[in-house]
Amino acid sequence: MDYEKLGFKCGLEIHQQLDTKKLFCNCQSILRKDEPDFIVRRRLHAVAGESGEVDVAAKHEMGKDKEFVYQGYDTTCLVELDEEPPHEINKDALNIALQISLLLNCRILPLTQIMRKTVIDGSNTSGFQRTVLIAQDGYVETDGGRVGINAVILEEDAARIVSRTPQAYPEKSSTKIFTKGKDEVVYKLDRLGIPLVEIVTAPDIKTPEQAKNVSLKIGEILRSCRVRRGIGTIRQDVSISIEHGKRIEMKGVQDLKLIVPTINNEIERQIDLVKMKKSVAEVRRGNPDATTSFLRPLPGSARMYPETDLPMLKISRDLINKIKKNLPRLRKDIEEELNRKGLNQEMIKLIFKMNKLEEFRELLELVSNPQLVAKVVLMLPKEIASHKKVSFEKIEKILNKDILAFVLEKYKKRKISERQIKESLERIVKGVDVNMAVKFENEDLGNVEEKIMKIIKEKPGLSEKAYMGLVMKEFRGKVDGKIAMEIIKKYIK
Amino acid sequence: MKNAVAGDYVEVHLTRQIYEGVLLENPEPGIILLKLDSGYNIGFNKKDVLEIRVLEKSLEKKEEIEIKKDENKPNIAMIITGGTIAARLNPKKGGVDWLDTPESLFKFYPGVFDKVNIVKVEVPFMKASEDMDFKDWQKLARTAEKLLNDPNIKGVVVTHGTDFLHYTSAALSFFLKNLNKPVVLTYSQRSIDRASSDANLNLQCAALAAISDIAEVMLVGHASSNDDFCHAMPGTKVRKLHSSKRDAFKVVNAKPFAKIFPNRIEIISDYNFRNILKGTSKNKVKLDLKFEEKVALVKVYPGQNPDILDYYYLKKKYKGIVLEMSGLGHAPTKRARKSWTKKLKQVQEKGLVVCAAAQTVYGRLDPLVYSNGRELMKTGIIYLEDMLSETALIKLGWVLGHADWAKDKKIVREKMLENFAGELNDRLD
Numbered sequence: 001m002d003y004e005k006l007g008f009k010c011g012l013e014i015h016q017q018l019d020t021k022k023l024f025c026n027c028q029s030i031l032r033k034d035e036p037d038f039i040v041r042r043r044l045h046a047v048a049g050e051s052g053e054v055d056v057a058a059k060h061e062m063g064k065d066k067e068f069v070y071q072g073y074d075t076t077c078l079v080e081l082d083e084e085p086p087h088e089i090n091k092d093a094l095n096i097a098l099q100i101s102l103l104l105n106c107r108i109l110p111l112t113q114i115m116r117k118t119v120i121d122g123s124n125t126s127g128f129q130r131t132v133l134i135a136q137d138g139y140v141e142t143d144g145g146r147v148g149i150n151a152v153i154l155e156e157d158a159a160r161i162v163s164r165t166p167q168a169y170p171e172k173s174s175t176k177i178f179t180k181g182k183d184e185v186v187y188k189l190d191r192l193g194i195p196l197v198e199i200v201t202a203p204d205i206k207t208p209e210q211a212k213n214v215s216l217k218i219g220e221i222l223r224s225c226r227v228r229r230g231i232g233t234i235r236q237d238v239s240i241s242i243e244h245g246k247r248i249e250m251k252g253v254q255d256l257k258l259i260v261p262t263i264n265n266e267i268e269r270q271i272d273l274v275k276m277k278k279s280v281a282e283v284r285r286g287n288p289d290a291t292t293s294f295l296r297p298l299p300g301s302a303r304m305y306p307e308t309d310l311p312m313l314k315i316s317r318d319l320i321n322k323i324k325k326n327l328p329r330l331r332k333d334i335e336e337e338l339n340r341k342g343l344n345q346e347m348i349k350l351i352f353k354m355n356k357l358e359e360f361r362e363l364l365e366l367v368s369n370p371q372l373v374a375k376v377v378l379m380l381p382k383e384i385a386s387h388k389k390v391s392f393e394k395i396e397k398i399l400n401k402d403i404l405a406f407v408l409e410k411y412k413k414r415k416i417s418e419r420q421i422k423e424s425l426e427r428i429v430k431g432v433d434v435n436m437a438v439k440f441e442n443e444d445l446g447n448v449e450e451k452i453m454k455i456i457k458e459k460p461g462l463s464e465k466a467y468m469g470l471v472m473k474e475f476r477g478k479v480d481g482k483i484a485m486e487i488i489k490k491y492i493k
Numbered sequence: 494m495k496n497a498v499a500g501d502y503v504e505v506h507l508t509r510q511i512y513e514g515v516l517l518e519n520p521e522p523g524i525i526l527l528k529l530d531s532g533y534n535i536g537f538n539k540k541d542v543l544e545i546r547v548l549e550k551s552l553e554k555k556e557e558i559e560i561k562k563d564e565n566k567p568n569i570a571m572i573i574t575g576g577t578i579a580a581r582l583n584p585k586k587g588g589v590d591w592l593d594t595p596e597s598l599f600k601f602y603p604g605v606f607d608k609v610n611i612v613k614v615e616v617p618f619m620k621a622s623e624d625m626d627f628k629d630w631q632k633l634a635r636t637a638e639k640l641l642n643d644p645n646i647k648g649v650v651v652t653h654g655t656d657f658l659h660y661t662s663a664a665l666s667f668f669l670k671n672l673n674k675p676v677v678l679t680y681s682q683r684s685i686d687r688a689s690s691d692a693n694l695n696l697q698c699a700a701l702a703a704i705s706d707i708a709e710v711m712l713v714g715h716a717s718s719n720d721d722f723c724h725a726m727p728g729t730k731v732r733k734l735h736s737s738k739r740d741a742f743k744v745v746n747a748k749p750f751a752k753i754f755p756n757r758i759e760i761i762s763d764y765n766f767r768n769i770l771k772g773t774s775k776n777k778v779k780l781d782l783k784f785e786e787k788v789a790l791v792k793v794y795p796g797q798n799p800d801i802l803d804y805y806y807l808k809k810k811y812k813g814i815v816l817e818m819s820g821l822g823h824a825p826t827k828r829a830r831k832s833w834t835k836k837l838k839q840v841q842e843k844g845l846v847v848c849a850a851a852q853t854v855y856g857r858l859d860p861l862v863y864s865n866g867r868e869l870m871k872t873g874i875i876y877l878e879d880m881l882s883e884t885a886l887i888k889l890g891w892v893l894g895h896a897d898w899a900k901d902k903k904i905v906r907e908k909m910l911e912n913f914a915g916e917l918n919d920r921l922d
Contacts, residue, residue, distance in 0.1 A: 041719040044688035045604070067720075082689050083718060083738045111524065111536030120688045127688025133533035151531070304532035305582060305686060312520055312536055 007243025106138030148202030500551030576654025622654030648703030783894030
């Protein structure tokens with residue numbers, strides 16, 4: 001396809017959840033799978049437009065207010081229930097949004113206002129989404145040229161939809177007044193308020209391939225900052241148009257493999273529609289087979305008005321400078337750094353995959369042997385897990401950073417050899433006291449041997465296994481079984 | 494720069510950038526606020542702005558709305574006094590507009606008109622409730638009296654700020670005598686620009702209460718966090734017990750009159766029935782607006798110095814004081830480092846009326862249970878049973894406002910313990 005000839009234009013809108021507490025309250029950003037603790041029933045009614053036009057009355061005539069059911073948990077607070085004014089904006093989230101803005105070469109607004117964007121599908125208990133423009137006029141460089149960043153926005157995520165069918169909430173709930181068979185929408189409040197950074201690119205993207213590259217690049221920048229990982233934590237909308245065609249916004253096209261084919265499919269569809277003069281501006285949903293399906297007509301510009309419960313947001317020069325000094329580096333740069341330290345590509349990949357960069361760096365400060373530290377952080381826990389048939393998650397919990405540091409410290413002080421690191425870790429996994437786990441024959445063997453000798457002397461003629469039992473009882477697991485058995489065997493003979 | 498006014502589409506020139514958008518009213522001095530085409534508002538320090546160039550003047554659109562009166566619907570009147578429920582943000586200018594005409598009300602609360610015609614809207618003043626005092630309550634009562642004595646009107650709805658709403662409801666309960674029709678106070682905790690505003694349900698239920706047979710001063714508002722029904726709460730037995738929730742108001746030491754749904758009423762407790770004797774003088778509400786301003790409400794706390802009583806009585810010449818006392822009605826006694834007993838006796842002998850209400854909010858006072866209580870009781874304090882301290886303050890001002898009552902301590906005690914407007918309840922459950 002000749003994209004230039006087609007007049008192809010494309011821009012991205014990326015929503016990324018941040019890994020902090022909620023944006024306007026002090027609740028943890030935890031998604032719940034269990035049964036809700038309570039429900040609240042609310043109605044949202046039509047609100048007057050920007051200029052106060054009479055559409056409220058008209059809408060009221062059209063039908064009754066919509067009813068929504070919200071499922072809450074012990075992790076839900078009054079802010080999420082729209083029963084308390086928002087708290088001051090989460091500073092961690094703001095700082096991350098500023099980091100992202102700087103990494104995208106944006107100009108940060110020194111004075112900006114938190115806005116309420118009207119949302120009446122029930123996904124916000126308040127009837128609006130709080131959102132604030134943080135920065136503008138940035139760019140990312142790609143192979144196909146520079147792509148502008150129009151806006152970096154910090155906003156709250158919406159509630160999760162649970163169902164649209166009646167009776168989708170527990171009947172034993174404290175609120176007994178509900179009507180059977182009524183069509184209701186049920187939402188979970190756990191996701192509501194999780195900070196999101198929205199990045200809006202300019203429509204500078206010239207090919208589907210470039211769209212994918214921009215997505216990759218921005219994704220890399222996002223992941224260098226404190227963002228949530230996993231399915232559902234990043235959502236991408238792709239907007240495209242071709243000459244004589246209208247703007248199409250495709251929602252949920254974040255899978256890198258699908259970006260190019262989805263855009264190409266839509267271009268082909270648009271070419272046909274333009275021929276028939278039937279191109280309409282609309283919002284479509286991206287499907288797993290790279291096609292799209294109609295969602296709704298493209299809405300007009302969102303209705304926004306100030307969040308009057310909060311003061312103007314002032315972003316000081318000092319804060320920007322402080323964040324500039326501590327900007328996270330991109331993965332590419334870090335990879336180069338690790339490579340210089342002598343790690344091979346496989347190890348570098350593993351460090352990112354296992355999310356062990358911080359741990360690696362901290363332990364490296366203790367023992368300046370990158371190969372060894374990489375082995376201790378990346379390989380040994382895995383080996384022990386598969387050898388002992390224990391889940392890796394469990395091993396990871398036992399062999400945490402502090403434990404690894406402790407063992408490496410002993411190595412550094414030459415109390416144990418490199419070979420004994422693994423054995424120490426294995427003992428710790430087995431439940432041996434950490435101080436005992438790093439003690440080896442050459443140190444306390446005499447003491448252990450003496451005691452075993454005494455046991456055998458006191459009760460002669462028992463089997464190896466019986467002695468083993470007695471020895472283990474004596475040392476309460478504080479000595480390695482292998483070593484104990486060796487000593488027992490020695491003395492029985 | 495001088496020509497540009499809020500609402501104009503302008504260019505804001507800084508040294509290095511130019512921004513376009515709608516100029517808004519200043520949120521704070523020294524700041525210029527601009528609405529960008531994207532809908533976002535951003536600010537500039539005035540000193541950084543070189544020039545504001547007007548690209549397009551704002552057009553003041555005046556839309557005429559006609560509310561059709563439905564002969565089959567009952568008529569009510571509305572008194573608007575201010576507060577969240579009567580304020581609307583004008584996003585175009587960034588400032589606040591008041592909703593003070595039937596048309597503007599209809600525009601924002603069409604649901605209220607479902608069951609009633611709002612034939613009159615009175616605005617005696619526009620104030621936040623924390624800015625009001627007894628003069629405002631008197632003015633409000635006068636406005637209400639006129640409307641209540643209009644045979645064409647079935648009931649009155651008063652919209653009001655929430656902070657001190659329960660003081661106003663108590664005042665109206667004492668000021669409006671021989672009440673013939675419902676006086677319904679209502680409020681909102683969430684502003685009306687949001688789709689989730691509680692005003693909608695509160696107003697619909699208030700309108701229904703105003704045409705009911707419950708001829709009481711009552712407060713109508715959310716019964717829970719759900720948008721399903723309101724409670725009609727007695728004006729003297731209600732208190733704001735939460736700073737932000739929809740169901741901030743709760744009935745204390747009594748029961749609500751009724752549950753009010755947008756389309757029906759479920760009665761819970763006894764009430765004064767609407768007077769249906771048309772055309773007789775018995776059907777007329779009367780005003781009793783006397784009020785003594787020199788009354789105070791003081792909360793007793795551990796280790797408090799009783800000199801505070803001298804301050805009120807000797808220095809500021811107060812006539813009466815309501816003490817919010819601990820537990821069953823206590824203050825530091827002779828066994829305390831700073832005893833109140835002697836001082837209480839002194840000031841009362843000199844003529845200060847001292848009443849006691851419970852700082853526990855819920856429950857009744859009883860000074861006879863403990864020796865501390867008996868010691869304090871002997872000083873002459875009037876223990877106000879289960880009366881809310883806020884209601885007690887209003888009632889004390891009202892009682893002492895009657896010169897023929899105030900001259901005799903015995904009559905004052907009698908009147909304070911007489912149940913005028915449901916402020917006392919001798920059966921708590």
